[in-house]
Amino acid sequence: MTPDIAPYLERRARLAAQMQPGAVAILATAPETLRNGDSDYPYRHDSYFYYLTGFTEPESVLVLVAAQGDTPVRSVLFCREKNLERETWDGFRYGPDAARTAFGVDEAYPIGELDAQMGKLLADAPALYYALGHSAQLDAQVSGWLKAVRAQGRSGIAAPASAHHLPGILDEMRLLKDGGEQAIMARAAGIAAGAHARAMRFTRPGVFEYEIEAELLHEFRRHGAQFPAYTPIVASGASACVLHYNANNRSCRDGELVLVDAGCEFDGYASDITRTWPVNGRFSEPQKRLYELVLQAQDAAFAAIVPGRPYSDFHDAAVRVLTGGMLDLGLLDKSRYGSVDDAIAAKAHQQFYMHGTGHWLGMDVHDVGPYRDLTQAARPSRPLMPGMALTVEPGIYVRPGEGVPEEYWHIGIRIEDDVVVTQDGCRVLSAAAPKGVAEIEAVMREGA
Structure with a gap:
């Protein structure tokens, strides 16, 4: 069933309007969690991520770039690639192309391209919004992305000058x-x-x-x-x-x-x-x-x-x-x-x-x-x-x-x-x- 994407588009627009112009927000969904042996707990998405996307697959990240000047809000989804062999075992996957259309994002990429794309998305962004201290893995990833951007400083590219706790804004929206x-x-x-x-x-x-x-x-x-x-x-x-x-x-x-x-x-x-x-x-x-x-x-x-x-x-x-x-x-x-x-x-x-x-x-x-x-x-x-x-x-x-x-x-x-x-x-x-x-x-x- 095709999801009704209108609420998610509206929420992303409202969030972007509260961000510094040109700033970047990063929101990852929940990881899959091993129960024992090779069995996982039943998967449940991250609530914040779902609130902004309606997307329920694991291994997914949403990046939102706030409008700046004549440049409109930009939403980018990273998700698992379409893989018919894995779907035989685990069930349907949208893949980036179908997910982009079904969930109303501007761009979608395989999750494996996250590191490469984040260097571009964060370049010259004035500020960064994400769940500070919520996930050691995400903190480490953000640190790596920022180091990569700063390494380009001699080319005139700047990393975000400030970081803000994203859930504080979303909590008020979700209330x-x-x-x-x-x-x-x-x-x-x-x-x-x-x-x-x-x-x-x-x-x-x-x-x-x-x-x-x-x-x-x-x-x-x-x-x-x-x-x-x-x-x-x-x-x-x-x-x-x-x-x-x-x-x-x-x-x-x-x-x-x-x-x-x-x-x-x-x-x-x-x-x-x-x-x-x-x-x-x-x-x-x-x-x-x-x-x-x-x-x-x-x-x-x-x-x-x-x-x-x-x-x-x-x-x-x-x-x-x-x-x-x-x-x-x-x-x-x-x-x-x-x-x-x-x-x-x-x-x-x-x-x-x-x-x-x-x-x-x-x-x-x-x-x-x-x-x-x-x-x-x-x-x-x-x-x-x-x-x-x-x-x-x-x-x-x-x-x-x-x-x-x-x-x-x-x-x-x-x-x-x-x-x-x-x-x-x-x-x-x-x-x-x-x-x-x-x-x-x-x-x-x-x-x-």
Whole structure:
């Protein structure tokens, strides 16, 4: 299928417009990585590279030359040569000629010509942009190219006088998702939402966590997702209080909850959804009380996601609701803390809620971009803008402890959704994943 190259052309033009006139940007894709023996890990392109090209083959480099005077922006792709023998073993390759047309670059060369061409591309360029210090291999290559250019100094050819960190510019670009990106992310979230519903129907006492994981992965792939966006967490019982648990090897027991954090990657974009449900299909009263508290915290966080408000506001809103609930339910001692504000000031809530309420989402599940306004000396939380995509994931994790009511011991709950900031609030991309108590219990009865 011929890719729609318009978004990539526009992004390259936007990047070039932020570069010094005539400057050169270099962006390499991810390397193939050996797993063991002669087997590689499944290949996944570099997100920055894909953002600017849409090209998914390994051994590829994009060079972008910014406009200068009457000379327009110039894009150059280096990729693997067309090789019918290797395609018999490894599959289709575009080759430079087809790639130039299919991906809208001005020039394309075999990757083997990279060293020779870079000497020409960098000659007399005023500045260089690339991922400084990101790859030892690329740093060494750049150093070699610059030495080769400087060696021509007697001929009046100059090397770039300055180097700039390219990801800093691209991070700001990637933070705002256009309509096409939002549509892909909605598709990824929809697939993952369906997988969570399938996993709920499958769950019953005695199943192993890895069996639930298998249901998720099956549903991801069945609907066209290329990968899980990250290793799924399927944590039953006390394991749900381990934030990054992923052993997924325990038998789920009657009366416990299972916390499932799982998302898929579709066409380069991640979804990230967490749901928590009862193994036997029915929430106990203590489980229900804590679950509905987390649900209320998430609703408060959604309400705080408004363009112009600081990123930190939705976390603060969730913390306020959770802390109030912890005091009301006896998880925190009311006699010790005079108010919700006092408890928050003392960070008392962190005994049961120790993580942030969300993160950027996009090509990477923890997507790029600073959370603070780096243009101001105080580095305040940056304001939200339409097109930003993020997760909203409050939780509560109750381990046994002195003064902690035993009815809540070993209960871990997280509820996570994917949202995009709109002109007047936010749109929940993952709303199809069952979430309310009654809704979850009804879905689980369908699989009984």
